[in-house]
Each structure stands twice: as structure tokens, then as C-alpha cells.
Amino acid sequence: MxxxxxxxxxxxxxxxxxxxxxxxxxxxxxxxxxxxxxxxxxxxxxxxxxxxxxxxxxxxxxxxxxxxxxxxxxxxxxxxxxxxxxxxxxxxxxxxxxxxxxxxxxxxxxxxxxxxxxxxxxxxxVLGMPGQTAYVGLLDFGRPKEGESVFVSAAASTVGSLVGQIAKLKGCHVAGSAGSDEKVAFCLDECGYDACFNYKTVERLDKAVKAACPNGVDVYFENVGGPMLDAVLKNINQNARIPLCGMISQYNLVRQEGVHNLIAVLGQRATIKGFIVEDHEDRREAFFNDVSRWIKEGKVKxxxxxxxxxxxxxxxxxxxxxxxxxxxxxxxxxxxxx
Amino acid sequence: MxxxxxxxxxxxxxxxxxxxxxxxxxxxxxxxxxxxxxxxxxxxxxxxxxxxxxxxxxxxxxxxxxxxxxxxxxxxxxxxxxxxxxxxxxxxxxxxxxxxxxxxxxxxxxxxxxxxxxxxxxxxxVLGMPGQTAYVGLLDFGRPKEGESVFVSAAASTVGSLVGQIAKLKGCHVAGSAGSDEKVAFCLDECGYDACFNYKTVERLDKAVKAACPNGVDVYFENVGGPMLDAVLKNINQNARIPLCGMISQYNLVRQEGVHNLIAVLGQRATIKGFIVEDHEDRREAFFNDVSRWIKEGKVKxxxxxxxxxxxxxxxxxxxxxxxxxxxxxxxxxxxxx
Structure with missing residues (x-):
């Protein structure tokens, strides 16, 4: 001391x-x-x-x-x-x-x-605030159904990688974007993503999303905002759910970039839902029990x-x-x- | 013939x-x-x-x-x-x-x-598709509670003016924006809006929204998109609901204007919900009965x-x-x- x-x-x-x-x-x-x-x-x-x-x-x-x-x-x-x-x-x-x-x-x-x-x-x-954010955002607001397509931005992040793995456990087609080839490899090789791309090196974001989710996007777990949101909006399916968890691409900008494709939310009857995990403490026990079990079973990395x-x-x-x-x-x- | x-x-x-x-x-x-x-x-x-x-x-x-x-x-x-x-x-x-x-x-x-x-x-x-759009969008997706503030863009339109009048019937503070002084007068004098402004002549949209809804916006019934959406997003309250009915300001643009303030949807745990009235035929009878009665009673103009x-x-x-x-x-x- x-x-x-x-x-x-x-x-x-x-x-x-x-x-x-x-x-x-x-x-x-x-x-x-x-x-x-x-x-x-x-x-x-x-x-x-x-x-x-x-x-x-x-x-x-x-x-x-x-x-x-x-x-x-x-x-x-x-x-x-x-x-x-x-x-x-x-x-x-x-x-x-x-x-x-x-x-x-x-x-x-x-x-x-x-x-x-x-x-x-x-x-x-993974067992704290970021993990609970992933769990609540995906399950309570994304509500993925078996066979649906889930797209995750910042796919290798603490939140994103858990979202992707839970979505796989729910039987979804899971794709994402990440900012380095190492992160992409982690998503594909360890987290079980069906598709993942490096957003920094693809030619067009909207085409990359389309290739990663050929049947369109039913759930977009939004971590980044900006051009990625626009690219996904071009690919959403009817009744798409977009849990809005973060917009890290915008946090260091003095003025946020414009999002141009919101009309797709109308046309596809989609829902964008902002949420803050601290409002959902009632879900902590379910989250902690599920995710700690999945970690022990080797189902979540x-x-x-x-x-x-x-x-x-x-x-x-x-x-x-x-x-x-x-x-x-x-x-x-x-x-x-x- | x-x-x-x-x-x-x-x-x-x-x-x-x-x-x-x-x-x-x-x-x-x-x-x-x-x-x-x-x-x-x-x-x-x-x-x-x-x-x-x-x-x-x-x-x-x-x-x-x-x-x-x-x-x-x-x-x-x-x-x-x-x-x-x-x-x-x-x-x-x-x-x-x-x-x-x-x-x-x-x-x-x-x-x-x-x-x-x-x-x-x-x-x-008012008793057809536009009226039902107003009814379903406000009541089912806006879910206004007595005492809350409802903001309506295109406030004098067929849809908007019915939204405003129903919101008044539900005990809300109701404000809106419209594109001429004649429309503003219709909203204030006939539809019972508490506040309404001409968006073409106010100096700053966000300040005009603030003045019209001093307690913030709980429900934004969105008919126009673009800069008005940004202005309202700066004024939304926690758990705000934004039924997305249309974006008329964008329909004649080759590229939609950017929306810059979506981060407020996250911070305020807001919901943007796109909807199309044809999905809600099950609400037609309730809508028709309510609105035709309100018209007869002189409560809806x-x-x-x-x-x-x-x-x-x-x-x-x-x-x-x-x-x-x-x-x-x-x-x-x-x-x-x-």
C-alpha cells in the first residue's frame, strides 16, 4: 500500500x-x-x-x-x-x-x-455491458427467426461478434463487415459467420452486402452508421428490423454524414429501434446464464x-x-x- | 353513352x-x-x-x-x-x-x-386510404398518450390534418409544419393545432420545432423527410415514436437528401417505423366508424x-x-x- x-x-x-x-x-x-x-x-x-x-x-x-x-x-x-x-x-x-x-x-x-x-x-x-447489449439488441429488438438473414456491422467487435454467434445459434444466415482482414478471418473462422467482408477494401458497400446476404437482410444490427447504413438499407427485406446499437463511424465527426436511403424503411415497412442496454437490466440474468453457458460449451468465442x-x-x-x-x-x- | x-x-x-x-x-x-x-x-x-x-x-x-x-x-x-x-x-x-x-x-x-x-x-x-393511413399510423405506431407532444409535418395535408385532429382528441399537445400561411391558418383555426409554422419562412427549422413543442416531441408523424426530419430529431424525447408515412420532400429528387441526426434515435431510444396502410385492412372498420362519427360530430374537419x-x-x-x-x-x- x-x-x-x-x-x-x-x-x-x-x-x-x-x-x-x-x-x-x-x-x-x-x-x-x-x-x-x-x-x-x-x-x-x-x-x-x-x-x-x-x-x-x-x-x-x-x-x-x-x-x-x-x-x-x-x-x-x-x-x-x-x-x-x-x-x-x-x-x-x-x-x-x-x-x-x-x-x-x-x-x-x-x-x-x-x-x-x-x-x-x-x-x-462478453459477459458484461457489451455482451448484454448484443444479447438484448439482437434477441429483443432484432427478433431473428430461423432461416432469416442477419447482417452485423463491426462484425468482429465485442458486441458484433456475439451478435453474429447468437444469430448462428438461432439458425440464421449471418454476414457482416469488419475493418481488417484479420477481423474478417476471425468472423469467418471462429465465429461461424457465413460471409464477411473488409469494408475498407470492397469496391461498393451495397454490392458487398448483397453478395453477403443474397436473400436480402431481415435483421441489421447497426453498430457503425453512415455509408454502411445506406448500403444495408438498399438490401433490407420487408419487415426488416434494425436495432440501432451504435454509430462508431460517426463519433469522431463534427457533423454526421448524411443517410440517404431512409425511404427504404418506408417501402419495406422496416423498424429502426434505438436502444440503450442500461434500460434492460431485467434481461441481465437470462443474458448472463445463456452466454456463460454458451462460452463453456464452446459455442461462443x-x-x-x-x-x-x-x-x-x-x-x-x-x-x-x-x-x-x-x-x-x-x-x-x-x-x-x- | x-x-x-x-x-x-x-x-x-x-x-x-x-x-x-x-x-x-x-x-x-x-x-x-x-x-x-x-x-x-x-x-x-x-x-x-x-x-x-x-x-x-x-x-x-x-x-x-x-x-x-x-x-x-x-x-x-x-x-x-x-x-x-x-x-x-x-x-x-x-x-x-x-x-x-x-x-x-x-x-x-x-x-x-x-x-x-x-x-x-x-x-x-378523409374516409379513404389517406384517412386510414393517418389513423393507423398515429394510433397503432405513434401510440400517443394524453399530455404527450405530437408533431406532424405536412400538417394541413389530408393525412396530416387528420393525424393532428385525432391527436387532439387523444389529449395531446399538437404542433405541425405546413408550406403556406393559408395551410398554417387551417391547422390553427380549424384543426385545433396548438402550434403550426410555415416551414418555408421560418429561419431555422429546429428552433421552430422547439418553439412549437417546448416539451420536446414524443410522436413525430413523418410525411416529408429530409431537413424536417433532421430538425425534429434534434427535439425528440426519450422513447419517441416516429411513424414513417411518407417523404414527399424527397420524391422529386434524383438523390435523397442526407439525414444527419439519426444518432438521436439511439440516444433517445426512439423507434422509426415504416408502414404501408394496405397491410392494415383489419383496421378499416374501426377507422371508418371512428372517423365518420367524428366528422358527424364536427370533431374532424x-x-x-x-x-x-x-x-x-x-x-x-x-x-x-x-x-x-x-x-x-x-x-x-x-x-x-x-
Missing amino acids: AEKNERVVLAKRPEGMPALDCFRIEETAMPEPSDGRVLIRTIHISLDPYLRGRMTGPQPYVSGYELDAPMDSDVTGQVLASKDPAFAEGDHVMGFLPWQRYTVAKGKWLRRINLAVAPLSAHIG YREHVAEGLENLPQAFIDMLKGTYLGKMVVRLAPESI | AEKNERVVLAKRPEGMPALDCFRIEETAMPEPSDGRVLIRTIHISLDPYLRGRMTGPQPYVSGYELDAPMDSDVTGQVLASKDPAFAEGDHVMGFLPWQRYTVAKGKWLRRINLAVAPLSAHIG YREHVAEGLENLPQAFIDMLKGTYLGKMVVRLAPESI
């Missing part, structure tokens, strides 16, 4: 793609737990696309990061000292906590992690990209937004157990 | 706004009814925005007009001779029929009109613009697309009764 405490604060609001100077790492006091609270050593920090919006300021659906205040997201950690009887020293936990080496949090904000189910970091990835050390968080954040690496972006601050 | 028969055919597919030379009026044979069919003298022809799409060619949701073949839409008429026992000479009927002075149609394609309910032309307007004579149909069609006049555009070919 002689180690110093450090945290990441928002140093500057980005315009467009965040740069390293938007983040600042600074020393902060080592906190002491008071009654009902526990002291946690942070182990993993989850970096997710939606956090980009929080850097801009207050958003309609998430609180914005404050300037010069610590940034936060889902993290894992281990309890170093507890004044909440529900937690004991050594427990592994997760919570929505600051990007800080040592944190004190109310016990009721934390969830205990069972490492027998899956490794620690998986609990903030997932990948992580682990950046080591708090000092590398800013670059990892930028890499996450750029899609530089395959796999869920996680920053690891400490070994998984004391 | 010595009169000659005439019809309107599609002479040329339009690019952009149709011109007069896209239509041709030509003589055609006087038809004779065979068994199960009736001979009809056409009285009114309904001109509706969605017909513009049919001029372009086959569409995902409607059959396209064939070149040099008669155009068609909802019409009213009177039976001149019948070989279907269900219809008698003199009956007033409506059907989806060619733009032709005299037509033979199968009895089963026709619906008998009761003039005690409303005047003849109303049955292809409607307006028509009647163009006289088949020869004036092409210009009336263009005027309809341009929104030149207030009221449902109808072409009258003959007196309402023999």
Missing part, C-alpha cells in the same frame, strides 16, 4: 478523433474505506466506443465527463479492505468506477465476480486486446476508436490476484 | 418533378360489362403523393406504372350497368381503377359508398381542392406534388349523380 495512487482525467474535450493530450494522468490521494465501503485495487479498465460521446460533454443518454475530473467506465478489481460485510478481502469485483489505481466504492455499487464462470476480464466484456499499464490507456483509447486491434480493448493495471 | 371514352396514360417517366408531358390523354374504347362486372362512370380521381413513386417504375411497396398504359388510383363513380347482382344501376362505388371516363370492373374490386355518411369524394380522402376535368389532371398532379393548394387533391370528371 506504499504504492502511489494515480488516475486518468479528461484534460481537453476532443474535436474529431481524440488525441493523447485529451487525457492526463495525475497523482491522487490513496483513499480509505469508511462504513459500507470497500477499497479496491483496479485490475482491468474497459474501453468502449460509447465513451467517446461522454468526452464531448453531456449527452442525451449518458452523463458527460467533466473536464479535469476522473474518467470512468466498467472496471474489474480486487478488494483490498472492506467495511461492507458483503465483501471480503481478496474478492474479485466489478463496477462502474473511475480510471484510478485504487478506488473506494460503496459495496452496493459493486458486483462480485465468480472466476469459475469465466476469466476476470470477460466479465466486463471472444477475443480481447489487453493494453498494459495506466500510462498506456490514452493510446489504447485511440486505438479502440480506430479499430486498430482485434478484440475487446481492456487496459490492465495490475495482476489478476494479489 | 354516345360520349367518347378517354384515359390518362404515362407518356414519359419523370426525372425530378413531373412535367405535363409525362402524361398523355388518349381515346380508348367504350367497355362493355361481362358477367360479374359493372360499367362505371368515373366521378372523382384521387391524386396522392405516393403515386409519384409509381411513375418512376417498380417500387418496393407499390407496383410501378407501365409506360403508355393507363395510370390508376382510388376513384369514385356511379354504376351505369351491372352484371354483378351485388350492384345496381345508380349505385355509388369506389375502387382502385384506371384514370378513365368509363371503366368496367369486377364487382368484388368495388366498395359501395353510402352518401349518408359523407359526400362522395370524402370516401377516397377536412378540405378538398377539386380540379375540374380529365384534361386538367396532369396539372393537378403537379400542383398536388408542389403543395400549391390547401386540401385533398381530387379531379372531378362528371357530376356526382346522373
Whole structure:
């Protein structure tokens, strides 16, 4: 405990793609737990696309990061000292906590992690918010039926790759787009996609979607927005469902690109449904049970990209937004157990 | 019956706004009814925005007009001779029929009109397809709750003005946009809108929507698309519903304008739902009973613009697309009764 405490604060609001100077790492006091609270050593920090919006300021659906205040997201950690009887020293936990080496949090904000189910970091990835997003968005809003065609953008992402694999388990034709040949190979070779293409190298997006879903698209799980949405809209079938989960292609643009083919939503009686996973906590148990079982049975694969050390968080954040690496972006601050 | 028969055919597919030379009026044979069919003298022809799409060619949701073949839409008429026992000479009927002075149609394609309910032309307007579109779109997909704010584009149109009046009957704050001061006055003075503005003369659409719906928009009944959709998206509330009924601002553009604010659909967990009224025939009876009652009770007002004579149909069609006049555009070919 002689180690110093450090945290990441928002140093500057980005315009467009965040740069390293938007983040600042600074020393902060080592906190002491008071009654009902526990002291946690942070182990993993989850970096997710939606956090980009929080850097801009207050958003309609998430609180914005404050300037010069610590940034936060889902993290894992281990309890170093507890004044909440529900937690004991050594427990592994997760919570929505600051990007800080040592944190004190109310016990009721934390969830205990069972490492027998899956490794620690998986609990903030495929078994955490991104996984639940995939599960709720596909099953509750996409409602895929056996034999239908499901198209997934950002197909190799934490959310996208789980969507694709669940859709395969439901008996669908599954296709997607991703931003590198490595990601395409992951989708095809490990996730069981029937078709996948690198959107950066195909000649025309709409034709690539058509080739990937020759019978049209019944469910489009939308992670990216912009030209990909237009390309899929040209290929939707009657009564298509479009769960709108994210628009990562637009997050770093000062003005969003225009979407030109919305008339297809009318003609095909389609539905675009925006959703935010935090509204669907009632689905957490079903999600967690299903996906953890599928992982154990080898039916769901997932990948992580682990950046080591708090000092590398800013670059990892930028890499996450750029899609530089395959796999869920996680920053690891400490070994998984004391 | 010595009169000659005439019809309107599609002479040329339009690019952009149709011109007069896209239509041709030509003589055609006087038809004779065979068994199960009736001979009809056409009285009114309904001109509706969605017909513009049919001029372009086959569409995902409607059959396209064939070149040099008669155009068609909802019409009213009177039976001149019948070989279907269900219809008698003199009956007033409506059907989806060619733009032709005299037509033979199968009895089963026709619906008998009761003039005690409303005047003849109303049955292809506020009590016909456009009226049912408003009813189904607002009540089944918009699902307005008392006290919510409903915004309607093309607020004075056949569809829009009925949407606004039904929303008022449901206890909503109702606002809209229209394309002339006369239309705005109709909405405010006769239809009971709480607010309405001329979209051609306001400085900024998004601020005009904000002023018209200070508490935000819970239901946006979308008739126009393009910049108005963007302006409303900036003002939608959480869980907003956007029944997508039409996009008339886009029908005469070779490429649709881009919509830039779709991210609001995500942030506000909104739903955009395309629908086509013909899928909802099961709602016809409820619609017809409710709206005809509201008309009788003076709770629903409607307006028509009647163009006289088949020869004036092409210009009336263009005027309809341009929104030149207030009221449902109808072409009258003959007196309402023999």
C-alpha cells in the first residue's frame, strides 16, 4: 500500500478523433474505506466506443465527463479492505468506477465476480455491458427467426461478434463487415459467420452486402452508421428490423454524414429501434446464464486486446476508436490476484 | 353513352418533378360489362403523393406504372350497368381503377359508398386510404398518450390534418409544419393545432420545432423527410415514436437528401417505423366508424381542392406534388349523380 495512487482525467474535450493530450494522468490521494465501503485495487479498465460521446460533454443518454475530473467506465478489481460485510478481502469485483489505481466504492455499487464462470476480464466484456447489449439488441429488438438473414456491422467487435454467434445459434444466415482482414478471418473462422467482408477494401458497400446476404437482410444490427447504413438499407427485406446499437463511424465527426436511403424503411415497412442496454437490466440474468453457458460449451468465442499499464490507456483509447486491434480493448493495471 | 371514352396514360417517366408531358390523354374504347362486372362512370380521381413513386417504375411497396398504359388510383363513380347482382344501376362505388371516363370492373374490386355518411369524394380522402393511413399510423405506431407532444409535418395535408385532429382528441399537445400561411391558418383555426409554422419562412427549422413543442416531441408523424426530419430529431424525447408515412420532400429528387441526426434515435431510444396502410385492412372498420362519427360530430374537419376535368389532371398532379393548394387533391370528371 506504499504504492502511489494515480488516475486518468479528461484534460481537453476532443474535436474529431481524440488525441493523447485529451487525457492526463495525475497523482491522487490513496483513499480509505469508511462504513459500507470497500477499497479496491483496479485490475482491468474497459474501453468502449460509447465513451467517446461522454468526452464531448453531456449527452442525451449518458452523463458527460467533466473536464479535469476522473474518467470512468466498467472496471474489474480486487478488494483490498472492506467495511461492507458483503465483501471480503481478496474478492474479485466489478463496477462502474473511475480510471484510478485504487478506488473506494460503496459495496452496493459493486458486483462480485465468480472466476469459475469465466476469466476476470470477460466479465466486463462478453459477459458484461457489451455482451448484454448484443444479447438484448439482437434477441429483443432484432427478433431473428430461423432461416432469416442477419447482417452485423463491426462484425468482429465485442458486441458484433456475439451478435453474429447468437444469430448462428438461432439458425440464421449471418454476414457482416469488419475493418481488417484479420477481423474478417476471425468472423469467418471462429465465429461461424457465413460471409464477411473488409469494408475498407470492397469496391461498393451495397454490392458487398448483397453478395453477403443474397436473400436480402431481415435483421441489421447497426453498430457503425453512415455509408454502411445506406448500403444495408438498399438490401433490407420487408419487415426488416434494425436495432440501432451504435454509430462508431460517426463519433469522431463534427457533423454526421448524411443517410440517404431512409425511404427504404418506408417501402419495406422496416423498424429502426434505438436502444440503450442500461434500460434492460431485467434481461441481465437470462443474458448472463445463456452466454456463460454458451462460452463453456464452446459455442461462443471472444477475443480481447489487453493494453498494459495506466500510462498506456490514452493510446489504447485511440486505438479502440480506430479499430486498430482485434478484440475487446481492456487496459490492465495490475495482476489478476494479489 | 354516345360520349367518347378517354384515359390518362404515362407518356414519359419523370426525372425530378413531373412535367405535363409525362402524361398523355388518349381515346380508348367504350367497355362493355361481362358477367360479374359493372360499367362505371368515373366521378372523382384521387391524386396522392405516393403515386409519384409509381411513375418512376417498380417500387418496393407499390407496383410501378407501365409506360403508355393507363395510370390508376382510388376513384369514385356511379354504376351505369351491372352484371354483378351485388350492384345496381345508380349505385355509388369506389375502387382502385384506371384514370378513365368509363371503366368496367369486377364487382368484388368495388366498395359501395353510402352518401349518408359523407359526400362522395370524402370516401377516397378523409374516409379513404389517406384517412386510414393517418389513423393507423398515429394510433397503432405513434401510440400517443394524453399530455404527450405530437408533431406532424405536412400538417394541413389530408393525412396530416387528420393525424393532428385525432391527436387532439387523444389529449395531446399538437404542433405541425405546413408550406403556406393559408395551410398554417387551417391547422390553427380549424384543426385545433396548438402550434403550426410555415416551414418555408421560418429561419431555422429546429428552433421552430422547439418553439412549437417546448416539451420536446414524443410522436413525430413523418410525411416529408429530409431537413424536417433532421430538425425534429434534434427535439425528440426519450422513447419517441416516429411513424414513417411518407417523404414527399424527397420524391422529386434524383438523390435523397442526407439525414444527419439519426444518432438521436439511439440516444433517445426512439423507434422509426415504416408502414404501408394496405397491410392494415383489419383496421378499416374501426377507422371508418371512428372517423365518420367524428366528422358527424364536427370533431374532424377536412378540405378538398377539386380540379375540374380529365384534361386538367396532369396539372393537378403537379400542383398536388408542389403543395400549391390547401386540401385533398381530387379531379372531378362528371357530376356526382346522373
